[in-house]
Amino acid sequence: MTGGCGRRILSLWLPDLALDRWRLAADATQAALDHGPLVLIADTAHGPRIEAINRHAGAAGAQRGMMLADARTLCPAIATAPADPAADLAFLEKLALWARRWGPWSALDAPDGLLIDVTAVPHLYGGERALLADVNRAFAGRRLTVRAAIAPTAGAAWALSHYGPPDAIVDGAGPDFDPEQGIARALSGLPVAALRLDRDVLTVLRRLGLKRLGELGTIGRDAIQRRFRNRKSPAANPLIRMDQLLGRVPEPLLPVVQQDMPLVQRRLLEPIRHRPLLDRVLADLAADMARELEGRGEGARRLELGLWRVDGEVAVRRLELAAATREAAHICRLFAMKLDDVDAGFGIEMVRLRASWAEPLELAQGDIEASAEAQGTSLAACIDRLTVRLGEKAVSRPVPFASHIPERAQRWQRPLDPEPASQEQLAFHKRPLKLLDTAERIAVLYATPDGYPKRFRWRGKVHEVARVEGPERIAPEWWRERGSARLRDYYRIEDEAGRRYWIYRLGIVGDGRGDLPDWYLQGLYA
Incomplete structure (x- = not known):
């Protein structure tokens, strides 16, 4: 009909999207793998898992979702390539x-x-x-x-x-x-x-x-x-x-909408090989990009600079900014740190600057912060410069996270990203400002089975307990831990020298979840 x-x-x-895309992107050496059994794999907690198979691998018994170790028992000659779901x-x-x-x-x-x-x-x-x-x-x-x-x-x-x-x-x-x-x-x-x-x-x-x-x-x-x-x-x-x-009830579908990203470029009459000329072209492109973004009411969060050489090679440098900006001078300063290792070869004949990620950025009256950004001293500009110098993942900040387990009570995120609205810090007793990366085990030299610690050894030194407050009992997160996880009893203690510590006893005598309780030191009070 x-x-x-x-x-x-x-x-x-x-049905073969992953493998077809891999074939289109593979070079001659990789494409040779497709003449025999080939699978695309993804790493999991239990080992590599097969995400896609070619015709030869399917004939050998491999299947999607099968673990690679099981497939190799059927066909030891299977070749592998990494799957890329994002691509x-x-x-x-x-x-x-x-x-x-x-x-x-x-x-x-x-x-x-x-x-x-x-x-x-x-x-x-x-x-x-x-x-x-x-x-x-x-x-x-x-x-x-x-x-x-x-x-x-x-x-x-x-x-x-x-x-x-x-x-x-x-x-x-x-x-x-x-x-x-x-x-x-x-x-x-x-x-x-x-x-x-x-x-x-x-x-x-x-x-x-x-x-x-x-x-x-x-x-x-x-x-x-x-x-x-x-x-x-x-x-x-x-x-x-x-x-x-x-067709009895509607099914909502979300159309794919093409977004035209701001792009400016320069086709040069003569190829350039020297850095001062490249900096001048970059300054012109940054000014053009700033005008383009201003006309759209947007600011760039991610910028890509492409350099086309005479021999056909393309060098690409990328920036990811902490906050949306269209400040040309700031863009030039950041890219200047990434152009020192550019090999111009026989010359660069085209330079293209593209904003692959832009966010709304309204026009605003000039203020102190705007003036500071123009001088490269604002917080966002400082974070951008640190990120370019130290790496994308080197600059972050802690934010509270809703967990009553101390080592899970905070997470790290990008410096200027807003805190998640749904994550509210839970109200606890006063906690130490300094937590050890990993709680260190201590030896309690004298303590009643369920009473206060009297003396403990930490890092080879014995500390007499002068004052103690607690306990504060914290139960394990039952939804993410095994049923055998033990309770924690936290104590705030002060030794004879006036130093204050945060220690806890892992387990209770006779709880049926292990031997005698262990003691750990997790934080220090200033």
């Missing part, structure tokens, strides 16, 4: 923009698919069959594997592209022109996995004997609703997914 009216959604599934997602986003040739908007169907609205478009190609043929030719030209389908809803199109015949089309015309009945009849033979449900939900349906979409209609909605009444997520509730597939 190729006719029909109403909304039309094109679903594109790229796959970026590649898919570019494909979404490219695929808008077939419709006014496209949306990501992560991790390996696209959804495109082709309503009122097929007649431009001579019909839906001709449109699907054009899709296959275009993806074949880019050396990408694709399965395509067209249906009245996103759910139905997805089900057909993943589990239906190649280039399937459903127009939704059923008895008495009822679209729901037409979709239900066309998709009744597909497996229940076509509903895009979680793995555990599919297991429950199979145990109930429901293996095909048509079988869901043989039992009442009330029976399914009772089984899944507490499941609010669409991926965990078969009724919600079925209603989306049949």
Whole structure:
């Protein structure tokens, strides 16, 4: 069936997206690995896991999700390459923009698919069959594997592209022109996995004997609703997914919107080889970028400077700023620290500056902070200069985190990023300002089983306890630790020399979770 009216959604599934992208990016040496068994792997806590396989690896018994060690027992000759999910997602986003040739908007169907609205478009190609043929030719030209389908809803199109015949089309015309009945009849033979449900939900349906979409209609909605009444997520509730597939309820889709990033460049009449000339070009580009950003009401957070040499080589230098800025002098100062090692070769013939990340930055009346930034002495400018000099991860600041475990009560983040609104510091007793990176074990020379410490040895020196306050009992975080984790009793103590410490006893005598309690020193009071 190729006719029909109403909304039309094109679903594109790229089953080998990760491997296809790897092939396009691989050099000649790496591409030779594809002639034999090859898998893309990702590191996990239990060892490398297979994320993608080629045809030879699949024939040898390797499967997606299998641990690499298990696959090597089946085929010791399997070659490996690292998987890159971030690069796959970026590649898919570019494909979404490219695929808008077939419709006014496209949306990501992560991790390996696209959804495109082709309503009122097929007649431009001579019909839906001709449109699907054009899709296959275009993806074949880019050396990408694709399965395509067209249906009245996103759910139905997805089900057909993943589990239906190649280039399937459903127009939704059923008895008495009822679209729901037409979709239900066309998709009744597909497996229940076509509903895009979680793995555990599919297991429950199979145990109930429901293996095909048509079988869901043989039992009442009330029976399914009772089984899944507490499941609010669409991926965990078969009724919600079925209603989306049949068009009874809308399914929100988020179109991919192309963002034009500010870009300025200079094509030089004569190649330049000397640093003073490069600095002059950079100053001109920075001024152009500042004007471009000001016109858009934005400031740059990430900048990329590309230097095209005569021999075709490209040198790229990147900056990531602590706060949005469009101050040309500040940009020049930061890039100046990154251009000392640039090899101009036979000369640089083009210089391009691009803001790959920009944020809104309104015009404001000049003040002391703006004047300080112009002089390179503001806090944001200082952090930028330290980051360029010391490295991107060398400058950070601690922020409170909602955990009652002392060593987890703070986290580190970028210097000027706002604190998470949902993370409020918990109110405790007075804690020491200085915590040891790792609590150090101490020997308590005398203590009653559940009483105060009288004397302890730390770093080879014995300390007599003059004053003590506590205990403050802290229970383990049961949701992230094993049930055998022991309680902590914290004490604030002062020795005979007036030095104050924060120590704790790990465990209680007779708690059944280990031997005698151990003692640790975790903090020092100023």
